[in-house]
Amino acid sequence: MIKEFRLPDLGEGLTESEILSWKVAVGDTVALNQVIAEVETAKAVVELPSPFAGVITALHEQPGTVVEVGKPIVSFEVEGDDGGPSTGGPAPAGTGKREPNLVGYGAVVESSGRPARRARAFAAPVAEPVETTAPAAPVVEPVETRATAAPVVEPVETRATAERPRSTPPVRKLAKDLGVELMAVTGTGAGGLITRDDVRNFVGGGDLPAAARALAGAGEGTRTAGERETRTPIKGVRKLTAAAMVSSAFTAPHATEFLTVDVTPTMELLARLKASRAFEGFKLTPLTLVAKALLIALRRQPSLNSRWDEASQEIVQFNYVNLGIAAATPRGLTVPNIKDADRLSLTELSTALTALTETARAGKTSPAELSGGTISITNIGVFGIDAGTPILNPGEAAILAMGAVRKMPWEYKDEVALRQVMTLSLSFDHRLVDGEQGSRFLADIGAILADPGMVLAMV
Amino acid sequence: MFTDELGQGGNAAGGPDNSAGHHSGTGESLVQLITPGGERVSHPQYDAWVREVTDEQLGSLYEDMVVIRRIDTEATALQRQGELGLWPPLLGQEASQVGSARALRDDDFVFSSYRENGVAYCRGVDLADILKVWRGNASSGWDPYTVNMATPQIIIGAQTLHATGYAMGIQNDGADSVAVTYFGDGATSEGDVNEAMVFAASFQSPVIFFCQNNHWAISEPVRLQSHIRIADRAAGFGIPSVQVDGNDVLAVMAATREAIERARHGGGPTFIEAVTYRMGPHTTADDPTRYRDANELEDWAAKDPIARVKGLLERKGLLTEQLEAQVAAKADAVARELRAGCINMPDPQPLDIFKHVYSTPNSWLDRQEDHYSRYLASFGDPAGANSEEGAR
Numbered sequence: 001m002i003k004e005f006r007l008p009d010l011g012e013g014l015t016e017s018e019i020l021s022w023k024v025a026v027g028d029t030v031a032l033n034q035v036i037a038e039v040e041t042a043k044a045v046v047e048l049p050s051p052f053a054g055v056i057t058a059l060h061e062q063p064g065t066v067v068e069v070g071k072p073i074v075s076f077e078v079e080g081d082d083g084g085p086s087t088g089g090p091a092p093a094g095t096g097k098r099e100p101n102l103v104g105y106g107a108v109v110e111s112s113g114r115p116a117r118r119a120r121a122f123a124a125p126v127a128e129p130v131e132t133t134a135p136a137a138p139v140v141e142p143v144e145t146r147a148t149a150a151p152v153v154e155p156v157e158t159r160a161t162a163e164r165p166r167s168t169p170p171v172r173k174l175a176k177d178l179g180v181e182l183m184a185v186t187g188t189g190a191g192g193l194i195t196r197d198d199v200r201n202f203v204g205g206g207d208l209p210a211a212a213r214a215l216a217g218a219g220e221g222t223r224t225a226g227e228r229e230t231r232t233p234i235k236g237v238r239k240l241t242a243a244a245m246v247s248s249a250f251t252a253p254h255a256t257e258f259l260t261v262d263v264t265p266t267m268e269l270l271a272r273l274k275a276s277r278a279f280e281g282f283k284l285t286p287l288t289l290v291a292k293a294l295l296i297a298l299r300r301q302p303s304l305n306s307r308w309d310e311a312s313q314e315i316v317q318f319n320y321v322n323l324g325i326a327a328a329t330p331r332g333l334t335v336p337n338i339k340d341a342d343r344l345s346l347t348e349l350s351t352a353l354t355a356l357t358e359t360a361r362a363g364k365t366s367p368a369e370l371s372g373g374t375i376s377i378t379n380i381g382v383f384g385i386d387a388g389t390p391i392l393n394p395g396e397a398a399i400l401a402m403g404a405v406r407k408m409p410w411e412y413k414d415e416v417a418l419r420q421v422m423t424l425s426l427s428f429d430h431r432l433v434d435g436e437q438g439s440r441f442l443a444d445i446g447a448i449l450a451d452p453g454m455v456l457a458m459v
Numbered sequence: 460m461f462t463d464e465l466g467q468g469g470n471a472a473g474g475p476d477n478s479a480g481h482h483s484g485t486g487e488s489l490v491q492l493i494t495p496g497g498e499r500v501s502h503p504q505y506d507a508w509v510r511e512v513t514d515e516q517l518g519s520l521y522e523d524m525v526v527i528r529r530i531d532t533e534a535t536a537l538q539r540q541g542e543l544g545l546w547p548p549l550l551g552q553e554a555s556q557v558g559s560a561r562a563l564r565d566d567d568f569v570f571s572s573y574r575e576n577g578v579a580y581c582r583g584v585d586l587a588d589i590l591k592v593w594r595g596n597a598s599s600g601w602d603p604y605t606v607n608m609a610t611p612q613i614i615i616g617a618q619t620l621h622a623t624g625y626a627m628g629i630q631n632d633g634a635d636s637v638a639v640t641y642f643g644d645g646a647t648s649e650g651d652v653n654e655a656m657v658f659a660a661s662f663q664s665p666v667i668f669f670c671q672n673n674h675w676a677i678s679e680p681v682r683l684q685s686h687i688r689i690a691d692r693a694a695g696f697g698i699p700s701v702q703v704d705g706n707d708v709l710a711v712m713a714a715t716r717e718a719i720e721r722a723r724h725g726g727g728p729t730f731i732e733a734v735t736y737r738m739g740p741h742t743t744a745d746d747p748t749r750y751r752d753a754n755e756l757e758d759w760a761a762k763d764p765i766a767r768v769k770g771l772l773e774r775k776g777l778l779t780e781q782l783e784a785q786v787a788a789k790a791d792a793v794a795r796e797l798r799a800g801c802i803n804m805p806d807p808q809p810l811d812i813f814k815h816v817y818s819t820p821n822s823w824l825d826r827q828e829d830h831y832s833r834y835l836a837s838f839g840d841p842a843g844a845n846s847e848e849g850a851r
Contacts, residue, residue: 007541008540009544010538012742033533033536044744049536049540051542368753368757372752
């Protein structure tokens, strides 16, 4: 038999959640409690365990979709009654009945077209006016009064009985954000309830009377706000990134230094290493060598590997290096880190970097990999950029941005030659690091990249 | 499961000196009998309290811990599947709950918070009854007198007052049972808990304040709540206290038994701080990665209470395939029973609300019930049997 799984209220009183990814495909056989999807609510990203043992017959929603609580998201072919509720299972969709397996007030199927208030068996004259006036909200008349008069008191007088059409708080918020007057919107939900789609359709133009549309836009010339700007709710990784950047930028006084280096010897070394048997199968990039140079330079300037602990009024000096690498992922910027990077050989570092970027790109970075970083590198060179002011990863004392490697005319042995040149940008927390240490650190990295043999003098 | 003869041990003859106020706990170190690696270490004071724990009993403690962890994960899954509205996971606190609950006698009475579902299991609460409240099917889950455990208190710390009051009642009865109350580190900052401790100390009532310091009061770390060890707060009330490794089932049991003996013999209250860790979220509606360092989680994963007992059983050569199979089978069976009990739980009927207020007839309530049933009937649906409006 086919069983449907409807999106439950995963928090306390949530009305919707976003499907981030499916962990299963149609045709897959799944066990009870096997993780089938990853879902992001307003409160957390959670994994959905399968409520049945069976075969997936349909996935009703695409990843990235925001789904209302109570909507079917996946269907199963279940053998007999095994592994599932025998009687309390979900009823087929569209019956408009409350699902016995769903709890919480978000569970009522909003779009079933069934009014929340049932008609009583005997004549109920009291309820009548509410039912009739609500959907037929007077659209035209208030429009005219509003369009002309500044002090808007008239609508109350013209139609004293006009009640604000029914809608939910999130929808009212949406309407407010989009500048939509709900009085002008016709609800298509149960009992004339205005849904998100109604508001969005209204803004998008739809087939509403021009007078009604006039209410929607605040401006005169162009009212199709939906076409000229896109509003995306601030949430998820973007929200976290923003909070981290703001807190970092406004708590740690940043100082940034730049150094442009002739890295031709490093690029030659890179080519030699790639060709050597010892590095066969390893993915060596300029980033690998810059990371190694940073780790070597860090030993001489440990203050760049520290943390300002405001709460306990202490400076934490790390005796290990968890090297963060800023990564652009489908969900936004993340800075996973390589634990104890200072103890890794070049091949180990290369393996760790490859694994880290692949995991980040797949969006599978674990919270453990994201926390506990002590210093970071951001590779802006991959975007063809030379230099910038990187913002510290919160809790860290320094971040190095490596620019693009460019062939440029450069002084070489007292002559101008075409050399491979890179600009390094180092931001550090000036509370922890003085200009001297920061400069020496950057100079050391530059010295290694300009002449890798300098390592012999440093370690 | 259930309270067993394990709770009878450590009587005055065999136990160490337990006169009231024998030690205040101040400055003493964390009591530990099993290391995180599963090694049994001796303790001059607390060894005696678990000396007669047999190999078989050790195995059954292990089984209970595995089973309650399974209850916890199954209930968490049920919440994600829409079968429960909310669930407060106890992951990581198994030793604190099993070690203390199994030290109790049937006639002792438990007043717990909402996370003590492992204690409820040990007391013999029906599995489906544990879930009733979380499914929104009832205002409370079970008859407290059938298992001598009150239903979970949601108000933080309020149950400590109930326990102290109950313990004063025990004194009036001249009985030798005890009351045990469970609460968290955050609750020790609540007025209720402080008042309860004042009364318990003043009346020298047979109550045990069992604090599971799981390090997080939702998102508030314990170090912000108390600048001293939580156990040391008890000294201010004149209540003897002990700080015990809450991930060590034997240490928890030893400390609880000591406290129980003190209470049974007129020695008054004891405060136990079981130092443990909430490995999961505060509830299924919480996301701890927003406020908690993942490294901290890793540190505590290395001190896992179940792995520790398993390690000890292994060292003693008791971790047989038979035992493991038996424990796994028990956990599976409990999980199945829990799921079936949850999913097949009948919905409450609209008029049920009138049944649980007074034990004797009440004319005022009868009148309301009459009005409400007639209101429901007006929908052409006799007695509102299928009414959705009143169903939840």
